[in-house]
Amino acid sequence: MLSAWLARASFSRHLPAAVRTIATPRGGQCHICRRWQSHAICSTCLTVWQCAIRRCQRCAITLPAAHHDDVCSSCEDVTPEFDRAIAAVDYDGPWPELLTRLKFNGATALARPLATMLAERIHERRAQADLIVPVPLSRQRMTERGYNQSWLLAKHIERQLAVAARFDVLTRRQHTQRLMSLSAQERALQIRDAFEITSAGQALIGGRHVAIVDDVMTTGATLDACARTLLEAGARSVSAWVVARTPQPGRHANQSAQA
Ligand SMILES: [Zn+2]
Numbered sequence: 001m002l003s004a005w006l007a008r009a010s011f012s013r014h015l016p017a018a019v020r021t022i023a024t025p026r027g028g029q030c031h032i033c034r035r036w037q038s039h040a041i042c043s044t045c046l047t048v049w050q051c052a053i054r055r056c057q058r059c060a061i062t063l064p065a066a067h068h069d070d071v072c073s074s075c076e077d078v079t080p081e082f083d084r085a086i087a088a089v090d091y092d093g094p095w096p097e098l099l100t101r102l103k104f105n106g107a108t109a110l111a112r113p114l115a116t117m118l119a120e121r122i123h124e125r126r127a128q129a130d131l132i133v134p135v136p137l138s139r140q141r142m143t144e145r146g147y148n149q150s151w152l153l154a155k156h157i158e159r160q161l162a163v164a165a166r167f168d169v170l171t172r173r174q175h176t177q178r179l180m181s182l183s184a185q186e187r188a189l190q191i192r193d194a195f196e197i198t199s200a201g202q203a204l205i206g207g208r209h210v211a212i213v214d215d216v217m218t219t220g221a222t223l224d225a226c227a228r229t230l231l232e233a234g235a236r237s238v239s240a241w242v243v244a245r246t247p248q249p250g251r252h253a254n255q256s257a258q259a
Pocket residue numbers: 030031032033034035041042043044045046
């Protein structure tokens with residue numbers, strides 16, 4: 001029994017990452033602590049790393065304990081195009097590595113547990129939408145990667161919340177530089193006119209409340225550009241639903257205000 005398991009474990013190490021996630025037997029390793037158990041992310045890790053955080057109602061950034069309003073000072077100065085944002089976790093602790101594996105390393109099996117965390121948070125907030133739309137990739141990035149991680153997340157949220165998801169509402173007009181390397185101002189300029197509505201999307205969004213799904217919100221410029229495009233094309237309102245939100249500089253998730 002043990003030798004069969006060792007043979008399988010040894011064989012599995014030599015498979016490409018994408019195949020390994022499929023080949024992992026039911027009841028595999030927790031993606032964070034690597035303990036063998038029955039969930040993709042075990043309950044212990046969820047308890048440790050998915051702590052409740054008081055967030056800005058508008059942009060989902062962690063609010064300092066001393067900040068008593070529901071909206072952060074940045075959103076008071078410049079109101080985002082989306083009416084509210086929901087994030088499952090801060091982009092901190094184990095989450096950046098998991099999201100990198102989902103996005104760049106073919107670990108598509110991570111979409112389901114990450115989407116489940118987000119769906120639970122959406123459900124808690126009693127947030128609703130008529131339509132879920134993923135942030136689209138450019139044609140070039142789609143060809144390089146082979147899948148859109150935001151669409152994988154959107155499909156799981158569709159199943160869990162029974163809200164229709166469509167990948168053919170927004171397209172990305174141009175191939176933008178990797179945004180992670182740009183300043184907030186450069187990022188906003190780069191992304192401003194990057195999206196457009198498809199003819200299928202035009203027929204779907206008039207008067208509807210649309211939720212845009214993405215893996216990470218950093219400055220919010222990408223989601224803001226998507227929201228503006230949807231609103232200009234006739235959507236009634238737009239929300240942003242993301243797995244992870246970058247915390248305020250210097251603030252660790254576990255040091256954040258609990259709520
Ligand atoms: Zn674990």
